[in-house]
Amino acid sequence: MRLRPLFCLAALSLITRAQAQSPIPSTPVGTVLSAWLDAYHSGDSARMVAFNHQYAPTVPPTAGIPMRRSLGDVEFVKILKEQPQRLDFLVRQKSNGNYLRGTIEIAGDPPVARTLGLRMVPPGAPPEGCTTYADPAPRATSAPGGVDPADVASEDAIVAALYASISGAACQHRDWDRFRSLFVAGGRLIPTRRTSDGKVSTLVESPDEYVAGVRNGMEENGFFEHETARNGHTFGPITEIFSTYESRRQANDAKPFARGINSIQLLNDGTRWWVVTVYWQAERPDLPIPEAYLRSGGR
Numbered sequence: 001m002r003l004r005p006l007f008c009l010a011a012l013s014l015i016t017r018a019q020a021q022s023p024i025p026s027t028p029v030g031t032v033l034s035a036w037l038d039a040y041h042s043g044d045s046a047r048m049v050a051f052n053h054q055y056a057p058t059v060p061p062t063a064g065i066p067m068r069r070s071l072g073d074v075e076f077v078k079i080l081k082e083q084p085q086r087l088d089f090l091v092r093q094k095s096n097g098n099y100l101r102g103t104i105e106i107a108g109d110p111p112v113a114r115t116l117g118l119r120m121v122p123p124g125a126p127p128e129g130c131t132t133y134a135d136p137a138p139r140a141t142s143a144p145g146g147v148d149p150a151d152v153a154s155e156d157a158i159v160a161a162l163y164a165s166i167s168g169a170a171c172q173h174r175d176w177d178r179f180r181s182l183f184v185a186g187g188r189l190i191p192t193r194r195t196s197d198g199k200v201s202t203l204v205e206s207p208d209e210y211v212a213g214v215r216n217g218m219e220e221n222g223f224f225e226h227e228t229a230r231n232g233h234t235f236g237p238i239t240e241i242f243s244t245y246e247s248r249r250q251a252n253d254a255k256p257f258a259r260g261i262n263s264i265q266l267l268n269d270g271t272r273w274w275v276v277t278v279y280w281q282a283e284r285p286d287l288p289i290p291e292a293y294l295r296s297g298g299r
Helices: 028-042 045-055 065-071 155-166 176-181 207-221
Strands: 074-083 086-093 099-107 112-120 183-194 200-202 224-235 238-248 258-268 273-282
Touching: 028 045, 028 086, 028 099, 028 112, 074 099, 155 176, 155 224, 155 238, 155 258, 155 273, 176 183, 176 207, 183 207
Parallel strands: 183 273
Antiparallel strands: 074 086, 086 099, 099 112, 183 200, 224 238, 238 258, 258 273
16 A cells, blocks of 8 residues: 655765765765765675764664665765755666665764664656655535545445546645545554564554655655455455455556555445555565466455
8 A cells, every 4th residue: 555665874875986966065964975886885794884873873883885886886966955954965877877866874973873864755756856846636516625525436336446546646635535535434554564573573553643644755656556456255244355456657667666455344224335444565575466466356
């Protein structure tokens, strides 16, 4: 259902010095960024370790070296936003021209890096971020924020509306009122996630909490998700389905960047359909989707 991509300090080891389109400011945070670029560009492990000891003591001293080997060099492009203790900046991967937006934030005197991160800019999204946003298409509702009767008229309709309400191009607002209107009072969205010790846990969110967490990334970078197979059961008013999904950044991308299964619980109260919970697991290399769930009625 969502992705919050973030590369940590290791990813920033990719950075190399290049001719900047906008200069790095000679402020404390700019000084740390310049030192960072110089250390990683040198390829000298001793200089990288020295930088981490001085400016990023909470990360492993050799952080960044494996990531540099796998992704190669990037060049600094420009500063996107400047604040006294924070810089947002843009870099470009030399091997393929892909852009990444970076953030560095410092604290203290002498300065220490509190945040060092890069976010990949997906294909189709503007490298520097959105300056304007398109509005979603109007809906056939009886009141602002109300439900479209067509969205909740059947099992097929509400599942289609669930996927459609979170999908859209980069720099396009979603109709989050439509998304919220699908859920029963107290409805929940529950992704699974792996902890640092290899165990699996959950994050339980209300529709409002989910929207707050994903709206910026989805609307700025583009996100399309659709169902590829469905397997489920119904007993009286309750329906439980395994909805296999694919996620893309652009609607016409040849390959999805993610796949998984949404376990969706539905209620038919006799008047309309409701989403009760969406509980999902993304596919991983060590956890492929079973063949049975790659086709509808495969159980």
